[in-house]
Amino acid sequence: AQSVTQLGSHVSVSEGALVLLRCNYSSSVPPYLFWYVQYPNQGLQLLLKYTSAATLVKGINDFEAEFKKSETSFHLTKPSAHMSDAAEYFCAVSAGFQKLVFGTGTRLLVSP
């Protein structure tokens, strides 16, 4: 069975600082991995996805993630945080052909 673990339920950064949100996965087959962002009282928006092509994946709003098989990780980064990045971020792995298995989420707080 597939699963993901997100380390840190809350991450706080200052505006302009590096953002690093951690995600480790477990999968018995080559995984497909996703990062989604959720703003308050809204649905989820896809930031980026890994589907076995390039290991460094670039997404929207300057986010990127690197797939590291040896570490079973898919951490999300952004070089410089913006106030508008404050939201909840979810890592997910595909289980079976289409079902997504989500982590418990990391709330990103950005201070001025």
Added chain:
Amino acid sequence: NAGVMQNPRHLVRRRGQEARLRCSPMKGHSHVYWYRQLPEEGLKFMVYLQKENIIDESGMPKERFSAEFPKEGPSILRIQQVVRGDSAAYFCASSPAGTSGRPYEQYFGPGTRLTVT
């Protein structure tokens, strides 16, 4: 292009009543998924449907919950005899039909927030 639409956005039901949640997928999408998000938790898969077929319902509670995606009209998630533990946000997602064997990204609706009093 309209995204995934869900209604109602907020739904209040008393214990024992029925809740009906509707989801209209994006235009051209024939796959629908329902997820539930309990407070302070991630999303949990409930069911995956294609038109007139339930493909995977491994996340659905065995009792009181049902889902359908008819040939015409929106997908419906139905919860009978609601209890307080059903209070949650229910999200619908859709994706196009895939032919390559790879999972297509899922586009999420804004959710229906169900409160059971």
